[in-house]
Amino acid sequence: MIEHLPVLAVAVSLLGSFTVVLTSLYTRKAGYPLSLSITFIQLVMAVVILMNINSGGAISYWLGGWRPPWGIEYRVDILGAYVLVIVTIFSFLATVYARKTVEKEIDPEKQPYFYTLWLLLVSGMAGVAVTGDLFNLFVFLEIASLATYALIAMAGKRALIASFNYLVLGAVGISFYLLGTAFLYAATGTLNMLDARALLTLIYDSRIVQLSFVFYFIGLAMKMALFPFHVWQPNAYEHSPSAVTVIISTALAKVNAYALFRLIFSVYTVKFFQNYGTIFELTAIVASAGIIAGSVLAIMERSLKKMLAYSSVANVGYIVLAFTLGKWGIYAAAAHLLNHSLMKAALFMVAGGFIYRLGVRRIDELEGLGRAMPLSSAAFAMAAVSMIGIPPSAGFVTKLFILLASLDTGRFVFIAVMIASSLLSLVYFWRVIEILYMKGHRERMDELPASMLYPALIMGVLSILAGILWFFSIDILDEIVIALGVV
Amino acid sequence: MEPAFALLVPFIGSLLILITGRYPDLRDTISVITAVISFLVILNISGSSLNSESVLFNIAPGIDFAFKADPLGLVFALTSSSLWILVSIYSIGYMRTLKEHAQTRFFFCFAMSLFSAFGIAFAKNLITFYIFYELLTIFTYPLVAHEESEEARSAGRRYLAYLIPSGASLLAATLITYWLTGTTDFTPGGFILGDPEIVKLVFILFLLGSAKSAFMPLHSWLPTAMVAPAPVSALLHAVAVVKAGVFGVIRIVYYVYGVDLMKELDLGVLLGIVAAFTVVMANILAIGETNLKRRIAYSTMNQLSFIILAASLLHPYGFLASVMHIPFHGYMKITLFLCAGAIAAIAGKHEVHQLDGLGKSLKFTFGAFTVGAIGMSGLPPVAGFISKWFVVLTGNIWAIAVILIASILDVVYLFPIVRNGFFRDGGGSYNELGGFLNRYMIVPLSITALFSIILFMMPGLMHISDLASIAMQEVWGNELP
Numbered sequence: 001m002i003e004h005l006p007v008l009a010v011a012v013s014l015l016g017s018f019t020v021v022l023t024s025l026y027t028r029k030a031g032y033p034l035s036l037s038i039t040f041i042q043l044v045m046a047v048v049i050l051m052n053i054n055s056g057g058a059i060s061y062w063l064g065g066w067r068p069p070w071g072i073e074y075r076v077d078i079l080g081a082y083v084l085v086i087v088t089i090f091s092f093l094a095t096v097y098a099r100k101t102v103e104k105e106i107d108p109e110k111q112p113y114f115y116t117l118w119l120l121l122v123s124g125m126a127g128v129a130v131t132g133d134l135f136n137l138f139v140f141l142e143i144a145s146l147a148t149y150a151l152i153a154m155a156g157k158r159a160l161i162a163s164f165n166y167l168v169l170g171a172v173g174i175s176f177y178l179l180g181t182a183f184l185y186a187a188t189g190t191l192n193m194l195d196a197r198a199l200l201t202l203i204y205d206s207r208i209v210q211l212s213f214v215f216y217f218i219g220l221a222m223k224m225a226l227f228p229f230h231v232w233q234p235n236a237y238e239h240s241p242s243a244v245t246v247i248i249s250t251a252l253a254k255v256n257a258y259a260l261f262r263l264i265f266s267v268y269t270v271k272f273f274q275n276y277g278t279i280f281e282l283t284a285i286v287a288s289a290g291i292i293a294g295s296v297l298a299i300m301e302r303s304l305k306k307m308l309a310y311s312s313v314a315n316v317g318y319i320v321l322a323f324t325l326g327k328w329g330i331y332a333a334a335a336h337l338l339n340h341s342l343m344k345a346a347l348f349m350v351a352g353g354f355i356y357r358l359g360v361r362r363i364d365e366l367e368g369l370g371r372a373m374p375l376s377s378a379a380f381a382m383a384a385v386s387m388i389g390i391p392p393s394a395g396f397v398t399k400l401f402i403l404l405a406s407l408d409t410g411r412f413v414f415i416a417v418m419i420a421s422s423l424l425s426l427v428y429f430w431r432v433i434e435i436l437y438m439k440g441h442r443e444r445m446d447e448l449p450a451s452m453l454y455p456a457l458i459m460g461v462l463s464i465l466a467g468i469l470w471f472f473s474i475d476i477l478d479e480i481v482i483a484l485g486v487v
Numbered sequence: 488m489e490p491a492f493a494l495l496v497p498f499i500g501s502l503l504i505l506i507t508g509r510y511p512d513l514r515d516t517i518s519v520i521t522a523v524i525s526f527l528v529i530l531n532i533s534g535s536s537l538n539s540e541s542v543l544f545n546i547a548p549g550i551d552f553a554f555k556a557d558p559l560g561l562v563f564a565l566t567s568s569s570l571w572i573l574v575s576i577y578s579i580g581y582m583r584t585l586k587e588h589a590q591t592r593f594f595f596c597f598a599m600s601l602f603s604a605f606g607i608a609f610a611k612n613l614i615t616f617y618i619f620y621e622l623l624t625i626f627t628y629p630l631v632a633h634e635e636s637e638e639a640r641s642a643g644r645r646y647l648a649y650l651i652p653s654g655a656s657l658l659a660a661t662l663i664t665y666w667l668t669g670t671t672d673f674t675p676g677g678f679i680l681g682d683p684e685i686v687k688l689v690f691i692l693f694l695l696g697s698a699k700s701a702f703m704p705l706h707s708w709l710p711t712a713m714v715a716p717a718p719v720s721a722l723l724h725a726v727a728v729v730k731a732g733v734f735g736v737i738r739i740v741y742y743v744y745g746v747d748l749m750k751e752l753d754l755g756v757l758l759g760i761v762a763a764f765t766v767v768m769a770n771i772l773a774i775g776e777t778n779l780k781r782r783i784a785y786s787t788m789n790q791l792s793f794i795i796l797a798a799s800l801l802h803p804y805g806f807l808a809s810v811m812h813i814p815f816h817g818y819m820k821i822t823l824f825l826c827a828g829a830i831a832a833i834a835g836k837h838e839v840h841q842l843d844g845l846g847k848s849l850k851f852t853f854g855a856f857t858v859g860a861i862g863m864s865g866l867p868p869v870a871g872f873i874s875k876w877f878v879v880l881t882g883n884i885w886a887i888a889v890i891l892i893a894s895i896l897d898v899v900y901l902f903p904i905v906r907n908g909f910f911r912d913g914g915g916s917y918n919e920l921g922g923f924l925n926r927y928m929i930v931p932l933s934i935t936a937l938f939s940i941i942l943f944m945m946p947g948l949m950h951i952s953d954l955a956s957i958a959m960q961e962v963w964g965n966e967l968p
Contacts, residue, residue, distance in 0.1 A: 388651075390625055391618035391621050396618075403659075404547060404662065404665075407662055407665075407666040408666075415662075419655045419659060423651065423652055426647065430644075430647060434643070434644070437629070438640050438643065439635065439640065468544075471552065
């Protein structure tokens with residue numbers, strides 16, 4: 001049974017999305033309960049998969065029974081399972097959160113299609129996490145992206161422009177990814193990741209191989225909004241429906257980062273980069289520039305959701321920077337895939353909640369909400385403190401790992417980058433906290449509806465607690481490092 | 488008992504405060520009870536389980552999240568926990584007299600600040616120390632910006648603008664220390680080693696990381712933070728924040744670097760110069776300050792740098808002076824702040840020149856203020872004399888000269904307040920013990936004044952002098968002169 005789970009985890013939501021379309025012929029109300037149950041089933045599957053993978057092992061599933069490397073292989077190792085769990089957790093929570101916001105923001109006629117696309121997006125993301133095939137990964141990325149473009153556009157008006165911008169840049173990005181795959185296929189003759197990894201060891205010198213990585217990197221950098229390819233992101237986050245912002249800023253952003261993670265450590269491997277240090281150096285410089293630029297742009301921003309979007313630009317920079325920093329860097333990157341999702345989920349859920357309840361988008365309109373809506377604001381404040389990296393929060397763990405990694409690899413300049421970015425994030429997050437709690441006065445009002453409040457609150461509390469919990473569950477990071485063979 | 492219990496009590500207490508926020512009487516009772524239990528737990532540890540440890544979990548190879556109740560930490564913890572009892576009683580009177588808003592947030596953050604202070608006191612290694620150091624900053628911010636006026640917000644911003652970057656510097660220093668030595672456990676006599684240039688650089692980073700001790704030029708957050716309510720100022724100055732700063736300096740000098748290394752690299756001299764400069768400059772600035780609380784704030788800077796100066800002498804008596812001045816200054820300074828708060832709450836006076844003749848009706852308040860002023864100037868029969876005398880015993884002529892100048896300046900800016908209060912006319916008449924709430928303020932400040940004198944006569948109270956001398960033996964080992 002276990003060996004079928006990877007494909008099932010993708011298939012249930014794929015079939016589910018068609019089911020929603022069919023049910024829409026009879027009722028418009030089936031979308032939400034179906035999505036909720038399907039994402040929950042996926043979450044359970046993902047947890048079962050994670051618990052059944054022992055270190056170094058992997059679950060391999062041959063699609064259609066074709067033996068890899070000829071057939072498509074789904075291969076879930078500990079890293080894939082971990083990302084699958086992240087994807088499904090945040091898909092599930094975003095679905096819980098979606099109900100009220102969708103009712104309010106989406107035209108009732110379109111709501112079934114919303115959930116159709118929603119489940120399609122979830123299958124795309126789950127597919128990326130489980131696949132062991134480079135071309136298949138492209139397909140799933142594209143499924144997820146196309147669903148996202150349409151979901152963003154569903155908010156109408158200015159979201160159409162935001163969606164179109166994203167579509168153009170996303171299409172360029174995915175084309176680069178396809179080019180990379182083509183070059184790699186030309187050099188190795190295989191699309192299977194494991195196979196490619198073995199074949200590549202002989203031809204690290206090849207210009208085609210090096211170029212293929214550059215294409216992959218550019219393509220995925222556009223997808224995950226790494227500076228300077230981030231321009232589509234602030235508007236897309238700002239104008240899309242609140243639930244869509246939550247799912248794409250947490251699950252989808254991490255899936256794109258995971259794709260790069262996978263390529264760097266499972267396909268090209270560290271040896272490739274040891275031969276071509278310049279590629280890694282350039283990556284680190286781009287990432288550092290993104291960290292600083294994202295933070296500065298966030299300081300200048302006045303809209304809450306856009307500010308959070310720029311903060312995501314900086315945080316993607318953390319993850320990519322961590323890739324280049326050796327063993328501790330992998331700890332940092334893997335931990336931040338989860339940590340950043342926890343924090344951003346809480347932040348975007350509350351930001352969406354403020355829009356839902358009061359229609360406020362600008363930061364200076366949030367005056368006095370700290371006491372008017374104490375629980376929602378507390379969720380925001382806890383996540384914000386974690387983003388700044390105050391110990392013992394989740395954000396602090398990432399910061400600590402990256403700092404240790406920079407010391408370990410002797411690249412002290414990144415200590416300065418991390419500290420600078422942490423201080424910059426203090427500036428832009430504390431401004432919000434100050435306005436929420438220390439300025440203005442509002443009468444006590446109702447909290448957000450339970451389906452929006454509790455996911456946000458849980459994520460907020462976890463973004464503080466995870467800092468401590470990580471140290472108890474550090475084994476999973478150890479196993480990821482061992483599985484990637486980077487000791 | 489393990490030191491972790493001392494942290495558990497205020498943590499649970501603060502959660503209860505949050506939950507019972509709607510019932511002010513219950514909430515405030517819980518706040519006082521938490522303070523009392525914390526004190527009893529810490530007193531118990533200091534009596535029966537010195538050097539006990541609690542290890543919670545592993546952070547990185549060689550770094551545990553762990554606590555250790557060592558003598559130095561206990562001195563700090565005893566000071567803060569005993570003063571917390573009095574301040575929490577005082578806060579009830581003060582906050583209710585002035586009908587302050589957001590009292591639940593206030594008491595919650597207060598308890599969490601003490602939680603962080605105990606964490607700092609009992610931290611077994613630099614990482615644990617750093618974690619609580621940052622927590623203290625975060626939980627004191629809502630207290631500093633409590634008034635929610637533009638002035639309070641800007642004070643809050645400045646507070647964070649100094650202390651968070653300073654914390655980052657501390658983190659950098661901590662991690663470099665870890666990288667150099669593979670451990671961060673505090674060891675009496677020091678443990679850091681490596682290239683002298685790097686070790687010196689790390690010391691500078693540590694020093695920048697100690698902005699909480701408000702030495703110049705990293706001091707300006709402290710006077711502006713005076714916009715906060717009086718119990719907060721008392722907490723910041725006498726109990727938690729700045730004491731955590733100087734406590735950190737002592738930890739770093741004697742438990743990370745050690746006497747020998749400090750002497751070898753001439754770092755004691757560097758530290759001494761910074762401290763001596765602040766001691767004198769703070770007092771000169773205090774003379775020109777007309778706001779009572781801000782004037783006392785400058786006096787705090789002076790006294791804190793006195794602690795650093797005494798520590799920088801790298802002499803056993805200097806060490807004793809700096810360690811014992813933590814509780815002594817705590818009691819004396821809290822007296823002054825509670826007096827300033829009581830004057831503000833009862834008479835509504837904030838400026839120094841408004842205080843003429845107030846001593847005639849506010850007898851207890853001005854009496855206590857007088858005790859504090861005598862103590863600050865290092866005169867008997869108040870505890871401040873003992874620590875200054877220890878510095879004299881070290882025989883370091885420069886330090887003695889600096890302290891002499893500082894003490895004269897102390898007299899210049901504190902005694903006129905006492906004189907004008909008692910002997911000039913005006914100011915109107917107030918019923919000091921009139922309201923029930925007033926007594927919540929007057930009783931604690933009388934007690935702290937009384938203890939400032941009792942500590943002079945019995946420095947062994949709460950094991951303080953014993954703990955200080957055990958710490959001294961740890962640090963110097965058999966080489967005591």
